[in-house]
């Protein structure tokens with residue numbers, strides 16, 4: 001036999017020894033005559049190769065789970081079945097949900113008994129002694145999703161509007177904030193005006209017209225439109241000199257607010273009497289002065 005004829009025979013000879021060469025990977029192609037390193041290393045007679053491949057551990061087989069269309073290497077079938085998306089699954093939270101493994105993540109994102117963390121952050125950095133903290137404190141609550149809404153309404157880290165300044169403050173710091181809020185107003189118990197608490201003592205000393213500590217103040221008739229303000233002695237002199245004007249402004253105010261007159265009745269009467277007495281005293285003094293001069 002000529003050398004060339006022998007070569008031709010060997011290339012096709014059924015008894016030539018060949019690698020199975022089905023690929024290890026997921027690729028469907030491969031299995032050429034020699035394959036490469038990543039393929040079945042089994043060496044068989046060429047004429048028996050198809051028989052070997054029919055039971056080769058690297059052959060593709062369909063996944064055994066109904067609904068799954070994947071074909072996988074037979075030697076990795078168990079591995080695939082364990083994680084197959086179409087596998088029947090139950091929820092690890094033991095809720096009544098039943099479905100396919102591939103849908104479990106979506107279910108758990110809304111599963112009512114999944115444990116969820118609150119994690120709401122403080123609106124401010126460290127509190128009190130921790131003022132220097134670079135990180136905000138967080139709510140550490142964890143619980144079933146169905147309880148989360150109730151928690152949110154009670155969460156110590158929820159924002160609540162300060163009733164003085166309207167700023168959103170962490171509920172757990174609200175009391176402390178409101179106690180010292182810059183916008184906190186109090187009612188001056190001397191004059192009844194609403195005053196910023198941080199300015200109360202200044203108010204008492206400079207503008208409260210009924211405070212004992214008054215050094216400077218508004219005219220007692222400022223609510224009736226008198227704009228006069230001054231020291232205690234200046235106010236006394238003003239009350240004497242402008243008594244007639246005050247009487248007029250009280251009368252005007254009474255007219256303008258006839259509807260609410262009843263509510264004012266007592267106070268206005270008292271003021272009017274005061275004015276009348278001041279006028280009478282001034283007149284009496286003037287009379288005495290005239291008598292003395294005579």
Ligand SMILES: [Zn+2]
Pocket residue numbers: 009010013014015
């Ligand atoms: Zn041969």
Ligand SMILES: [Zn+2]
Pocket residue numbers: 020021022040041042052053056057058
């Ligand atoms: Zn093989």
Ligand SMILES: [Zn+2]
Pocket residue numbers: 063064065068069070080081084085086
């Ligand atoms: Zn499958």
Ligand SMILES: [Zn+2]
Pocket residue numbers: 091092093094095096097107108111112113114
């Ligand atoms: Zn569930």
Ligand SMILES: [Zn+2]
Pocket residue numbers: 118119120139140141151152155156157
């Ligand atoms: Zn919380």
Ligand SMILES: [Zn+2]
Pocket residue numbers: 162163164165166167177178181182183
């Ligand atoms: Zn505030």
Ligand SMILES: [Zn+2]
Pocket residue numbers: 188189190191192193203204207208209210211
């Ligand atoms: Zn006051």
Ligand SMILES: [Zn+2]
Pocket residue numbers: 219220221222226227228238242246
């Ligand atoms: Zn006045």
